[in-house]
Amino acid sequence: MRKFALTAVLVFLGGAFLPGLARDASASISLEKCTLCHGKPEFRKLLVDGRVRDLFVTGDMLAGSVHGKKGCTDCHFDVSEIPHREHPKRVTCTHCHFKGNREGAPQSDNVLAYFDSAHGQAIAKGNTKAPLCQDCHGSHAILKAKDPGSKVARGQVAETCGRCHMEIYAQYKGSIHGVALAKGIAEVPSCTGCHGEHKIYARNDPKSTVYATHVSEQCSKCHASVKIMGKFGIETEQVATYKESFHGVASQFGSRTVANCSSCHGVHDIRPQDDPLSMVNPKNVPKTCGKCHPGANPNFAVGKIHVDAKNKESGIIYWTATFFKWLTIGTMLALIAHIFLDMYGRTKRLRGER
């Protein structure tokens, strides 16, 4: 009896799944069929506007990628006939890439973050030039971001963004961060280090990591860390001194007009102080400060900008602070002592009267 029940269940389950398996097998067109045409290196199409669209794809391209186990029609699921009757549509990654998917794609909400971002919003508004997933991550040879060969790997992502943001990429390449990136230094930020990965917003959007009042926070992620900065012999006191300065305090209270890190050091073209092209090179300081303080002159560069009154190296500023510190302590101690003596006397006299 039990044997019969088990057999019945197995038969039932088999009946339920076998047609599905069979359908999968019949519906997916094998790789070999596609590469009959697409595997030819000269397989390309001349578009109406004169551009050439390369249609060359081999099985090897997909084999090394994260989608190595997928077939062509797993993504190009609108293709059912060869030759294609209709122009195949752009691949929709959200078919699998959403939180809770069962296809084995990473469980992440990055796709939602993307739709909220500046790029996603541009797409939603109908800007055909705005990037979709595959514009940054690549089409067939998609690798994990940690893989140095990936288009979105730390070393590669600047170039990927630079395909559209060309001027900025050029500036970045010349900057200290760009130079360090080219040297292969692991800690240096490329585009995504400051702007975020999927949650990229326009800089005048309060959600942006590079919104005026968020910039100092973003820079201080690395520049306040002795562990990171110590490797390169860069001081970390700039963050604290900025936060104590009027600029820093006003920024903390929400002023967007006040200077943040990038107002003086530049945005994508940040260069070390001794570089003549640097905005904070003493020669360029009058011009840099003059953006907000009209009539700035070379005197703006006489003396340290990120000055710390508690540091003995600050000279006269340190001595002023020390003088006032002791003046305050001395005066207040004397005054408080007088108050307590007064109260002591009053108490004593009251007790005497009683």
Next chain:
Amino acid sequence: MPEDDRKDATRDAVAREIEAAVNEQVSGLPPEQADALREKIRLRVREEIERDLRARTASERREAARLAKEARKKEKLEEEGETFLRFNRNFRFQHMVMFSSVILLIITGMPLKFPNFLLSRFVINFWGGIQNSTIVHRIGAGMLIYFMVHHFLYTILTRDGRRDFMLLLPKLGDAKDIAHNIRHFLGKVPDKPRFGRFSYIEKFDYWAVYWGCIIMIGSGLFLWFETDVLRFLPKYALDVAHEMHSDEAMLATLAIVIWHFYNVHFNPDRFPGTLLWWHGRMSEHEMKEEHPLELEEIVARRARESAEVTNR
């Protein structure tokens, strides 16, 4: 007094009558019931008397209260005696301009020194953001500068100003007063020092404000007109001004909140404060306590003046 005697006699007669009536009622009853009835009648009578009093005195009581209040006032006036004008109207005006400007400056300035303090954000937002609070700070600064100029002219141009300035200069006697006062606090001498128009406490306050105004206005103007200052001076001069402004602000605030507030508000003689800053007057009693020498001087001057009038 015949009238009082007559009243007493009537009251006694009524009491006797009531007593007789009650006795008649309770006669024959057992003593416990008699006592209960007696008590009941007593309560009823008292109620009746009270109701009569209430009805009769509604208007009378108001009148009585008014008279009592007037009498108290008169008594108090006699007790306090004459009041003396210690600060003239001009001086009071200066003090008001100064304290309002200093309050403005402290509440708009301190958040910049302590941006992480919980209240700071609230205070800045109260003015509508840092952009506005810096404007309010400059309004306060303008008021303080006005006060400084006003006081300078007052000191030079008016007789009271010149006299007060001379009296405010520190003297050797102040050191003696301090020593004396401390011995007094410790119970070594029974009497406190006899102060003139300005005690050493008031002299300290005056010169503290003088020093504070010079430092704060000087460095504040540096920070206000930074670009113009940097035309002539290097950037570190501005940093020094910034440090001075920030540190002296702290010292001044502490001195005001702890020292000045103790002396004029929290001190048990004054708590919660007097209206001296508003009317400028001090009672004879207070003068005797706090400025006996000034009082003597005033009395002597009056005697001299009246003598002059009689001689003429």
